[in-house]
Amino acid sequence: MRGKMDGARAFEFGTKSETLARLSALVSSAVVLPLVSFTVAEWQHDPGTVLAEIRGRPWSGDPLVVRSSGRDEDQSAFSNAGRYLSETDVRGQDELVAAIGRVVASYDVFLPNNQVFVQPQLADSLASGVVSSCEPSCGAPYRVVNWADGPDTTAVTSGRATVRTWYFLDGAAHPPVPWLARIPELVRELESLSRRPFEFEFGVAADGTLVLFQMRLLAKPGKPVPRVRHRDAVAECRRRLHRLWQAQTPALGPETVFGVMPDWNPAEMIGIRPRPLALSLYRTLITDEVWAESRHRYGYRDLRGAPLLIDLHGLPYIDTRASFSSLVPASVPDDTAERLVTGYVRKLRQNPHLHDKVEFTIALSSYHFTIAERAAELVRDGVLSRAESTELVHSLRNVTTRMMSEIGPYRRDLGEIEQLRRLPLHRPETFRPKRISALVHLCKRAGTLPFSGIARAAFAATSVVRSLVELGVLSPEDGDALLSSSQVASAALQRDFAELSRSAFLRRYGHLRPGTYDILSPRYDEDPARYFDWSRPAANGAHSPGFLPGIGQMRELRRLMAEHRLPGTAHELLRFIVQSVAAREYSKLQFSRVVSEILVDAKRAGEWLGFTPDDMSYTRVEDLCGLTGDHQRDKAALRAAIESARYRHEITETLCAPVVLSDPDELVSFATMADEANFVTQGRVIAPVADVSAGDDPAGCVAMISAADPGYDWIFTRGIRGLITAFGGANSHMAIRALELGIPAAIGVGEAQFTRLLYADVLEVDAASKLVRPSAGAGVRIRETGAA
Template identity: 30%
Template sequence: MTDRISSKADVLKSLYGKLKYSRVEKLKIVTGAELDADPYGLAAEIAEEFAGGYIVVRSSSSNEDGLNTSNAGHYESILGVDPSDGEAVVRAVREVLDSYKCDLDDVSGEQVLIQRQITNISYSGVIFSREIKKDRPYYTITYDDSSTDAVTSGRGGKTVYIIRNVDCDELPANWAALIRSMRELEEMHPEYPLDVEFAIDEDNTVTIFQMRPLAASINGVHSDVDDEEVFRTVLEAEDTYREISSLVGDRNTILSDMAFWNPAEIIGENPHPLDYSLYREIITSAAWNQGLSYIGYREVDGDLMYKLGNKPYISLKKSFLGLMPDELDDRLEAKLLKYYDKKLIDDPTAHDKIEFEIAFSEYDFSTEDKLGTLTEAGFTREEIADLSDSLFNLTNNAICNFNRNRMKDLRALNGLRVHRENTRSNWLMAHNDVVTLIQYFVQLIESIKHYGTPKFARQARLAFISKAISRSLVYRGYFTDKEIDDFMMSIYTVASEYDSDFQDLVDGRITRVTFDEKYGHLRSGTYDITCETYAQREFDLSKGSAAARKQRQTIEELKHNPLDSVKLMEALEDIGFYVDLREFLDFLKDSMEEREFFKFEFTKTLSLAIDILIDIGDKLGISKEDMAYLEVPDIQLMVNRPAEFTGDIWRKIIDQNKKKFQRASMLILPDVIYDPLQLKCIEIWEARPNFITSECVTGDILLLENYENEDHEDVADVQDKIVVLPKADPGYDWIFAKGIKGFITKYGGVASHMAIRCAEFNIPAAIGCGDCIYSFVEKQQTVTLDCAHGKITKGV
């Protein structure tokens, strides 16, 4: 291969006429010397050889396509040149040659490639023979279906990953044709991984525009996991998916990493075993439904969350069931489930918005209009009326009983606090052995499950209803977007309080001890044992944030600026809920405050349980990084076991789980899955971000994940920056006290924690951008975040 890959033009010449599964367009190679010697004679030859249609004049520099660097897209290529226009041909060739001069002094021996510009293209793009970030055994296809150079020019592109050992007969016809052609090229050039530019026409004929060594893979990071292990792990994931489908009662059940309880946002797409099992144990195993069934939703048995490889997924069937009013009859329930499934599969980008765009889970000012669309899906008037009545009754009862349920839940939360503080005192005041500490841990987890998370789940659902009603007030025309944005900012939650207290800490009005007593339990990864608590960090208090102070002042002013009572009374009379104006307004405000308060409180107990687990590890000589590979059942099983065996047993489990985790980390998995083939052919849909506020800001971005293992406050100056983060765990609340300009996340839903935070502080945000948009953003220095028009563009 080193002899034959010398230039783009030479490679294509060597392939011309020799390929079975693809083709190379007729080509002509010209040099700088030939152009200088007889430019118009050369143009006449090109006109004769390529008469009819258009040509593309492409770079083929000696400085491209090397083993160490590709310089992909570095030099000019000119599309749509009329070969009969000699001036245009000469100008295009010269322009390409001139683009080489930024790197080369002498271009007389350099090549320019002339080919006919093909038409009837359905897909065009680039395929790599391996995934380059982790050197995983996946063909990586970045393509566009509207332009021949959108991918190579960096203007766009969708992505598909295909496992290298896939049977082409399983694939869609277009990708099957491309993989067959790629395998043929690999057989001809087996020495190195390949980077191939291609087009596929309407008949699925593949045309090769370029082939070169995949320099990024040759010189990149190489995994210790061999390809065969990855292939086996994919098969295991397929088996697991089928088992989940059987458990749920579907042939091919729908799973999502961001629906409903959005695990990808909270614990990430590749969480350690402990993170995943903690989240499952205290929320998705039962608490999520216990909280909802109490206020009138359907009771659902079994886990909500499952795992393929290391990636957490939410069951859409159980989500949809859990969001249905309990008074619906079984027949209508089954019909709705079928409708919801179809709607999600028709638009997978709605998977993080199911409560807003797919499921009917509450009654607000837009509900009747949305229900009206069900007639087109075959629902009868009687069925629609039954659904409307059940949604109204559920929502009305939730609002009417809000204060009573809140007081009951607050009493339970107090029980959680008492148990936590008693455990903390016993832990700190006595010399505890490993057996006792394990008992503390298990008891704390059980306390959270009993007193904490079912109540939090209920308050979170009530807050969702409140937010949906508030936004629908704009839909019905009672209020403007800005009025509702201001209303959201007027809600004084724990985050507002944190912002205020942090400024007091900066300004010296409170001590660090006082601050830590209140917020010291927070972690940037709430469920992640490897993350330090706020109390363990050093904050940079040397400079205050003028922007944060201004933000705080705005919030203070808006606290006394509620929604117009006359308009709100008119709206209340229109919708017909059985509460007076004061009760209605209290529900809209207090439900959102309580959601954040309940989360804040139960995570105190969770943080203590994690601290005790770290202490257990210290006593056994196991680091917290290794403890992350345990699961909650591994800890529970050792409650009454002799302490001398615990360390040895856990070390064996940790070793096994590490190896399993490493293998599973090599998988590429979709955001949404409803067919086992999606584990082999993974299409990355371009997500629809959830835009918060109606503001438009331009600013420098700051990739906060670059500082994930460091003290954020010391390293990252986030003031006046647009902060970019893959997942937005509540432990990142500190950024809201720093005067940030905007916020962008890869994962997150419209009702997620960070969406609520940004609305509360009126911070422009795009929550849940997905892989494609996030990849674009992280490559930029400056972006414009236009929330009003739902766009993120390169800043100027």
């Protein structure tokens, strides 16, 4: 064993066992379990001597761990994480001999100086995990801790568990659980030894002591980030949040919470770190003005003048105070409305896991058959008085019945969308700068504005169905069947793919692209082979007749409508449900045609001025609408805008923040929620889906496996283009391998989302934007052609 090294000397990494042996004499903020290390040659030549040395240790009678320590593991260019075997819970000499033999056999190339080492197994571990000294994919100066509770010390690296992640910057650690408070000191101590980014595996003993299992250099870490620029960007975001937390008229309430999913779902639609063009297009077409104008037209509180989406150095967040305020009926008195919004915000702050379902679990935004029970919760929580809750329910009934009326705003919006459908979009042969402004105006007034109202009606219809399921009038299967009978747009796409010629199909659907607002996402007609397998037999696109209610169900529905004093008949209500949900899909198809045309003209503007589509993704809509037609002047202005935005976006791509922001301090220290995906690399890919467990060949595909298990390492030999797992963390073996090979990956997306994604034909994995989205292909419904 080497003596303690001079602190001025650079620490020398060796094999896994050599590194641990050296660290045991240097580290004071963690312990290294004792070990016996030997080479493959020593074992094969004289196993008795090796066993005698192990038996001579006082811990030899305890459960043991036998670990690989290959010469090609934990190197600066590659880690081979999980490639070779380690054995746990080894008891007795016979098991020990067998375990060593299996570890030796796992080396696929015989090298006599490959090593194996044996340690006592950590008993009664409270938790275990992996820590990176920087964010591995982008090199940002966050310390990244992946951990899992429980005695399984391989839970994180094996990818078989639900993993939590803690990000923190130096000097700003607010550990989410008490035992993590010791991690920052250990990181600093190890950083004083290593001159390069590194990661280490650890366990937590029953008394809270950290146990160091392994330390290695980060193989191919992200490009180092200028720390001053990163620090300044974080400080800018914190200052902005402090200002935004103050009262913001016309939004109600003293404080707010920001999220990436509540209301219009920017995380789903444009990603966590969208390029400037996608972000500005989304804001211009929807979240700056249109969202509030539409709700005002439907009888909700007037929030015109208040933006819904805020931009934190390129990270899009929804201001839930504005969102909640806009969902209060206009007839509700100001003081009641303010207490209502304050209560909504407080509930979200206390239950951040509800961020992607706020209208089903927090806000009351439309009338349905269980609305009285939901309103009673507000009384129990002290948000409203009984009289005020009754008044709220009455106001929601008026808004909703007006919405369903034949002369209400929903019918008007349907008419406007139909006018847009009939409007031809003639594309001139030569690029005309002023056309972009005209298209933006057209899309707002005739596309996204009516679509916003139609989407609001569809949400109200969905709420009615959920309430009928809750009351037992419909079974969950009946509710699904009723809503799925509305999917006429997706059924039409499937039918047309089966029946139309390729050219006719692309004339009708060619404008669609997986990323509706993303210039870098090819349209169907720009790269059809990417999205559709034209060689395979097409599904016939037959559409099921949908849900047919029974006599008893109709009787109960009529009774409920009479009890709740809803106008119209039960048949009319069911027709509204089916038609409104279908209209939402249909209107997405129509307005996305104009959005796609805007992006086509943006690309043509780039060609005219000598810029690539990638260059143009750094422009903003305002830049494009400001083009004058003066080639020299426009080129200079756009070049300056692109260079400035690209420079700023470099830092945007290194910012890490929680999906729900309740405090500015969470920009410097936060833990992710369970089932929140970990994205690996900054890459992007669009490719077919391969369900590896079902036997699909993953070559050239986005490989999907349930757990980030190193047993699937073979898939990397097949030339996969992307990787998605249901479970695991960013430091699982599979994640590390994907990082080393530059394969975009989403690790640990959660079981529910994983199952949904399996139904797609083609997926886009955009790791930089932290986004996974399906693309509509044959047999798959259109999942994203507009807002949800």
